[in-house]
Amino acid sequence: MPLLARMITAPLVVEVRRGALAELGTILADQRISTSGRVAIAVGSTYGPTVQEAFAGGLAGADWFSVRGGTINAAIQLVEQVRSQRYDAIVGVGGGTVLDVTKFAAARLGLPMVAVATNLAHDGIASPISTLDNDAGRGSYGVPAPIAVLVDLNLIAQAPPRSVRSGIGEIVSNLSAIADWEAAHALRGEEIDGLAVSLARTAAQAVMNHPGGILEDSFLATLAEGLVLSGISMVVAGTSRPSSGACHEISHAIDLLHPERRGYHGEQVGLGAAFAWFLRGDLDRFHATVDCLHRHELPVRPSDLGFSLEEFAAIVDYAPQTRPGRITVLEESSLTPARIADKVAAFNDHAYARISSDGAAMPEGVVLD
Template identity: 40%
Template sequence: MKKKLKIDLPEFVEIGDNKLKNLFKILLFHKLKFKEILLLGDSKTFLLGGETIASIFKKEKIKILKHLISNSDEENVENIKKFIKEEKPDLVIGFGGGKVLDVAKLAAGKYKTKFISIPTILSNDGIASPVSVIKDKNNIPISHITKAPHGVIVDINIIKKAPIRHIRAGVGDLISNLSAVFDARLAQSKGIEKTDSMALTLAEAGPISLLQFKNKSIKNNEFLLCLAHGLIKSGFAMCTVGSSRPASGSEHKISHSIDYLYSPRKTLHGEQVGIGTIFTMSLQKNEYLDKVKKLYAQIEFPQNLKHLGITEDEFIEVIYNVKNIRPERYTILEDKKLTPKEIKKIIEETGL
């Protein structure tokens, strides 16, 4: 008898204005009990709102422990794990970007401590997923499956303060799902692997909604709400299958290959997968490619290799190195096995 997959979804999601100032009430409404909280952030996010969060709980006579996360690496994860083991907080709150949330999520998951994800930027779908991306000793980002956040709280007032570059990166990460879902269905059509169809539908729902959204002003409230909902749906899709498969295909392999060959990187994850998506969607003959390029132009998302800091020849090397990245995950790149000439042709045709 086939073992039933345990679905580990967040218990609640709150998205809207002024969520931060109502944080205590939100947690009580969702029946969370706590006497001691570990608040994790970085030097910037504590100034942005971390200290406000701390003061809210102090007024309610809740013991608040604060800890700075300096990087999303193994050392920081181990430090937070040790802190959680010693202090045994009832709740861990991560307030920050991907760096803070990934470390907090993985460390809290180790001791099954309830974790509340409060993003300050919408740069990737890790805000609600069971995946933490942590740099190893060689500074290479490695994905780890852990427990999804117990709750996700997105305050649009906070998100609007984020650098536009990070919001664009979130768009790139969400749009990349269209490439990833195509790859998953391709693998399924060839009998190589099977991914739950509902998870794939959920993963592509967010980017399709974003493409259909009329007002593409990047700091428009409704646009940010659409982006937030899409990234959370993407996280949920990963939760339902227990892996990143619905949101990570050939375009993520390209990004990981870039990280491996040309680390350290100055570009954001969402920028790398977003640009990689143009290449993979062209190869897939993906029906959404033209709409994606139009959206990218409207929000001034980077669409060339120059932004990635790599040359055409280096990109060819990136594509050839993809075979070493998650070889068990079949994508359009394994299906086509491109020659250097074919890679250059796609670069030329797409304007990369």
């Protein structure tokens, strides 16, 4: 009888715990990624010196490279530096910028990539996507997913709290992205992958339902594992669909229209997800999303991101242009500028009411339509 199953590309190892970084050499050897320790290690300016000091007596065969900025040029520069020698693998140690640059370089060099995350700002830890700034603004590039993922909670605890909270917004937005994908499947016949949906949804629900916060190891581990699962869901689907819908279109529009004012990616997509739920008329999901974002001190209104209602309305109007061909609630709603302005104003009122008095009452005269 034939084996009716599919092969799924997944990391050889995922380590989420305190002290994981110290085991890097052992993991590389045990998993046959590099038995000699002959690897290129890319680090950023924040944790670079700390990481190098930690391995002063180990990984003697490694060479160290500094990543300067999250641009396509920085990634190409890393490629040119690393290709002058032979390595078993390339290791990225840092936040999203360092990991995205390293993933792109690994793809160009044909080397396996190991991701060592020092913050939890977004789901690029294990994703097959590298997001880099280019001459046109910001682009997403398909790359092989990391072959191994390490998250050292000692380093995560030292990261700026805002960056960790950003990861919460990123993972919470999965549920809105899935709703967009399911609607596109039902209304337009777009192919959908149930396993990818299950992974992305499970990751988001685990974080949303966790009672803890960013000062607790159990919550950080749940968030880290959720972000890894979210990345793997994109590998399974062969697309960013499980975690990218209207929420991400809104974030991309902010990046393109207001590059000097863009915040953390997860902050933007979290608010974008709340707006998307409101636009769908799903008050239960809207309330749950706003409650989660507010509890973790993330933005819930345009002003929290530094935008007026008029500016946010223009962002929503532009958002569908950032992903031509992708169908989300923004495209399906066929909103006119006047209608967008009305929706943004109503969304703002509802969000304010929800975070005031524990969401016990809506402002008088506000009606969800």
